[in-house]
Amino acid sequence: MQETYNAWSLVSLSPLPLAWRVIASLAVVAAVAVLLLSYRGSSRRAWLITTRLLAAVCVLGVLLEPAIQLRAVRKIKNRLAVIVDRSVSMTLPSASGTSRYDQLLGLLDRSASKLKALGEQHTLEWYDLSGPLSDASLTTPPRGERTDLLGGIEAAVGRGNGRPLAGMVLFSDGADNAALEGEPGTLAQAARDRLGTIGVPVNTVNVAAGGTFVDIAIVDVVADEFAFVHNTISIEVQVEVTGIPGTTLPLTLKREGDILATQEVVLTAGKPQVATFKTKPDKIGEFVYSVSVPVIAGESVTANNERSFVLQVIRDKIRVLQVAGRPSWDERFLRQHLKENPNVDLISFFILRTPTDVPMADESEMSLIPFPVERLFTSELSSFDVVIFQNFDYRPYQMERYLPNIAAAVKNGLGFVMIGGEQSFGNGGYARTPIESIVPVRLDTQATIVHERAQAALTEAGRRHPITDLGRGGASNERIWAALPPWLSINRVSGIVQTATTLVTTDGTKNGPQPVVAVMEVGEGRSMAIATDAMWRWRLSSLRDGGSSQRAFHRFWSNALRWLVRDPEHSRVQVLPEKRRFEVGDDVSVSFTVRESDYQPVPYGDLDVTLENDRGQAQAERLLTNEQGAARFTFKNLPGGAYRVRAKATQQGRDLGSGQAVFVIESRSLELTRAAPRPDLLKAVADATSGKAMEASANIFEQLATIDPEVVEVDRRRNIELWDNAWALIALIAIFAADWALRRRSGYL
Amino acid sequence: MKLYAKAAFLVCILASSHVAAQAAMPAEPRDTDFQFALLKYPGDWNPRPHGLPRLAWEVRRRTSIAVDLATAQVDAEGEDLFDFPFIVWQGTRSFAGLSETALNNLRHHLSSGGTLLIDVSDGGEGGGFEQAVRRELRRIFPDQALERVAPDHVIYKSFYLVDRHGGRSSVRPYLEGIFVEGRLAVIFSSNDLAGAMARDEYGEWDYDVGIGGDAVREVSFRLGVNLVMYALCLDYKEDQVHIPFILERRR
Known part of the structure; x- marks a missing residue:
């Protein structure tokens, strides 16, 4: 041979x-x-x-x-990494009218023979910005939601099992939205340092050269996810103009289609402009807010002219009126808890002296003030979220005429609590008054107080109810309840009203279980009865339980207040989108749960679901809950916009309440926010690595800067x-x- | 006011035998009513047996507070300490240090919302009880010291508008205290408050309080009522709604 x-x-x-x-x-x-x-x-x-x-x-x-x-x-041929930017901005039109990506594919197609020749000198490895790229995936439309050119370059360096690189070819529009740019038009120092460690030339090919890219973009919106109702919030909007020297445009803030404010913004090319909206949410709930600028003639990207976000407006504080018939430990420890709770704004009125008391002093020597009954229970009543009557007998204060106001307010959404004591429930004279219709227990005129040791016991409803969830639910919660200090006095009531639910009873008493904590829905409002004045014993408990009783006291009252004010988390009909923000084309999965007033799941309940967007388009669905009271529905092919999904639950015609939630569907905002071609960044990358910066043309493959193979076997x-x-x-x-x-x-x- | 005072005096006389009969008797705690609990310790723990029952009776008579007239007795080492949020510590003589269990219980009680009234009964400055109790307070709250309660503290306006300090003697014309998370958890009187309020079964005052005796006793009762009211209502009288009324009356 x-x-x-x-x-x-x-x-x-x-x-x-x-x-x-x-x-x-x-x-x-x-x-x-x-x-x-x-x-x-x-x-x-x-x-x-x-x-x-x-x-x-x-x-x-x-x-x-x-x-x-x-x-x-x-x-041994060294590697030549060919990196293709397959981010969404590559789908935008180039100067030739075709998309930037199609222009790239055409170039590669025309250069097949040159690529083949290049392949004889080097091993060609194809990547996109997130990893290796196959021939098949090269021809699919770009879907990358982020352009991290530096990350893509570094990832390509790290591959190849240590075999040497001859260089790189980066096909991109340069619209990096990661860490490449520092001061406008220049590389960030950190990016420059990282490029310095690459060690091979990076040749960049701008596939979006030529033509004019005109764009007005809302590039950022800074707003909190939560806001307090009736409190002013700031929404900062950053707007940029590209492709024209400047313009003046109206910037509009909307809440689910309703215009809240508009202001003129003067835009200059290359100088982001920040506009600030101040607005005061006047309703509690979840809302989709949006900011937008009009589309101008010849604008390349219109999807970035509007940005939407979900704002959850919550009550600033739960405003509680605590009226106590006399100072007591129960009143004092509840006041202490409410004062310490940062979410509560407390107004207290305690009856320190009754007409039969003998203070042995003139009024001027005492700090007592009149009980402002009329003001509290007429004009001011609507300013409270929860009213607590604690061991309070209304009769000495000529309050009869105000009781209807209280009952009406509860039916319109006020939370009401009656706490025990010898002046409470039937002993407070509430039987056959409007208050009777809003209290969960029966009000006997001859009520008694039983002084005996009584342990708390959860009912079946109490095991599920959010008020009585003092632990993490289940067995842990039951253990906490079983370990609580006993009560030594109970208001004995003759039962609860038909629409009420008993959550806690006494256990181990001579007269059998007595209802102690009961709740009821009253129209739009909710009420709770606590048939004891000894809850304070949880708060002042010995070291023996490691503070468990104290925590139980705090949790019980926090839970109770949230339930009374219809905190959305305690809503019986829950509507839960998988997330609050979706991309165009995503499936939108929404789950629903329906519970009875005792929070037992409603199996096979009917759900009338309505989906409405900000353009008034609606879609209705009828669902049936499963055995666990849950249902799920997936909305498909929804166009971009703000959506509100409402669910009304019924069972055999019985109204079980309703719930709602909002979500936003938007285009891939990050990629389209700043989509202007950036040949300056591509050139800076090439310069920093001794590569060549080129525009897309047939002869780029002859001009590549590469390193010859060093290894000969x-x-x-x-x-x-x-x-x-x-x-x-x-x-x-x-x-x-x-x-x-x-x-x-x-x-x- | 005079008419009230006379009526009250008659009621006082009539009721005093009942009050005295219940003095310092162990009592089953009831959740509803306010009740003084006297701290038992190895020493002279109940030097003014007629003082607290009398104050309890006055609190019941003058205010809407439901009061158990019997004074309970509690041991700081026992679990029953936590049945009584208002503890009174009296004495005239020095005593041995409390056990660690007692100290821990007292610390937890006061930190959890309890109130401790220390009433130095011997009527002198720097006596054995005062020194011993100050020593024990340093053991209970090593990082906190007794401080003078400011004259504008809510304790001086929780029911009566008070600007004096009462007591059988006038060792210190002010109250001292230890604050726990802004709340006056320990109240220290050097002036034998209970001594000025103590009255026997026959309506006789147990101790002479010197010149202006009736006025001093009345101030003592008013301060005592305010202490109870503060324990039960905390800073209620500093709520915004009360301020204009109180300012007007203090002018």
Whole structure:
């Protein structure tokens, strides 16, 4: 078999050590040099020098034993990483009218032969900004929601199992929205440092060159997710203009289609403008707010002219009116809890002295103030979220005429609590008054207070109800209730009203279980009865339970207040979108749960679901809950916009309440927010890595800056000795003979 | 006012035997009513047996507070300490240090919302009880010291508008206290408050309070009522709605 060699080199086969070969060679050179100096006056100087040098070469040949080494070598191709930006901004039109990405695909198609040639020199590896890219996926539409050019470059460097890189080719529009840019138009220092460690040239190809990109973009909206009702909030909107020198446009703030405010913004190219809206939410609930600027003529991207966000407006504080018939430990520890609760705004009125008390002092010597009954229960009543009557007998204060106001307010949404004591419930004279219709327990005119040790016990409803969830639910909650200190006095009531639910009873008393905590829905409002004035015993409990009772006291009252004010988390009909913000094209999954007033799941309940967007388009669905009282529905192919989904629950015609939630569907805002081509960034990347910045054209592949392969592998070699043959011997003899003869004739011998 | 005072005096006389009969009797705690609880310790723990029952009776008579006239007795080492949010610590002589259990219980009680009234009964400055109780307070709250209660503190206006400090003696014309999360949890009187209020079964005052005796006793009762009212209502009288009325009356 004919051996083929594709490389050669001159080598020495001398067995002498290198040092000796060097010394001997230097000695020959020195000797020749001395001889040559002696030829200065000779007329045959040129011939003498020539023959002497040839003789010296022969001597060196003997010393060094030169040979030609033939080698068969194979070059290991280094990698050329081709990175394709497949972010959504690449779908935008380029100067030619086709999308930036289609322009790139066309270029690659036209350059197939050049790519093939390039592939013979380097191993071509294809990536997008998130990882390797196959031929099949190259032709699919770009969907990347983020452009991190630097991240893509670094990821490509890290691949290839350590094989060396010849360089990179980055096809992109340059619209990076990660960490590449620092000051406008320049690389961030950190990005520059990171590029400095790449070690290979990055050639950039701008696939969005030419044409004019005009865009008005709302690039950022800064607003809290939560706001307090009736409190002013700030919404900061950052707007940018690209492609025109500047313009003045109206910026509009809307809440679910209703215009809240408009202001003019003066926009200058290259200078982001921040506008601030101040608005005061006047309703509690979840709302979709949006800010928008009009679309101008020739604008390349219109999706970034509007941004929407969900704002949850919550009550600033739960405003509680606590009216106590007399100072007591129960009143005091409840007041302490309510005052310490940052979510409560408390107004207290305690009856410190009754008409029968003898204070032994003038009014001027006391700090007592009149009980402002009329003001509290007429004009001010609507300002409260919860009213607590704690061991309070209304009769000494001529309150009869105000009781209807209280009952009406509860039916319209007020929370009401009646707490026990010897002046409460029937003993407070509430039987056959309007209050009777809003209290969960029956009001006997001859009610009694039982002073006996009573342990709290949860009813079946109490095990599920949010008020009585003092732990994390289940067995843990039951253990907490079982360990609570006993009550020593109970208001004995003759039962609860038909629409009420008992959550807690006494346990271990002589007269059997007595209702202690009961709740009721009253129209739009809710009420609770606590038939004891001994809840304070939870608050002042010994060290023995490790503070569990104290925590139970806090949780019980926090839970109760939230339930009384219809905190959305305690709503019986829950509407829960999978998330609050979806992308266009996403499936929107919404789950529903329906519970009875005792929070037992409603199996096979009917749900009338309505989905409405901000353009007034509606979609209705009818669902049936499963055995666990839950249902799920997935809305598909919804266009962008703000949506409100409402669910009304019924069972066999019985109204079970309703719930609602909002969500937003928007285009991939990050990619389309700043979609202008950035050839400046691409050039900066190329400059920082000694690559070339190019625009898309047919000859880019000939211009690439790359690093040649450094690694050569040797498979076979053969030495052809230059001195060990007859011709070399003849030449040696001939040269020495000629030199000898010439020197003799010249008189040097 | 005079008519009220005379009527009250008659009622006082009539009721005093009943009050005294219940003095310092162990009582089953009731959740509903306010009740003084006297702290038992190895020492002279009940030097004014007629003082607190009398104050309890006055609180019942003068205010809407439901009061158990019997004074309970509690041991700081026992669980029953937590049945009584208002503890009174009296004494005349020095005593040995409390156990760690007692100290821990008192610390937890006061930090959880309890109130401790310390009434130095010997009527002198720097006596044995005062020194011992100050020592124990330092053990209960090592990081907090007794401080003078400011004259504008709500305790001086929780029911009566009071600007004096009463007591059988006038060792210190002010109250001292320890605050726990802004609340006056420990109230320290050096002036033998209970001594000025103590009255026996026959209506006789137990101790002479010197010149202006009736006025001093009345101030003592008013301050005592205010202490109870503060324990039950906290800073209620500092709620915004009360301020204009109180300012007007203090002019």
